[in-house]
Amino acid sequence: MFGLFKKTSELEKLQKQYEKLMADWHKLSTINRAESDKKYAEAQQVLEKIEALNN
Structure with a gap:
């Protein structure tokens, strides 16, 4: 109930986006x-942003 109005941080948003892109990449890798290469490239860009926020 108290987490209802909790704002997600930029880092959490990027992590969720990265996880989604990696799942899409894995799914497309066989099809x-x-x-799948495009999704992987997008995921790497998001990962660079995550690393920049951590530093």
Whole structure:
């Protein structure tokens, strides 16, 4: 109940986005290699942002 109005931090948002992109990448890796490479590249960009926030 008290977590209802809790704001998510930028780091939490980026982590969720990274997890989603990696899941999509894994799913696409057996179907469409070109699209999976694009998802992986996007995930790496998000990971760089996460690392920048941690430092």
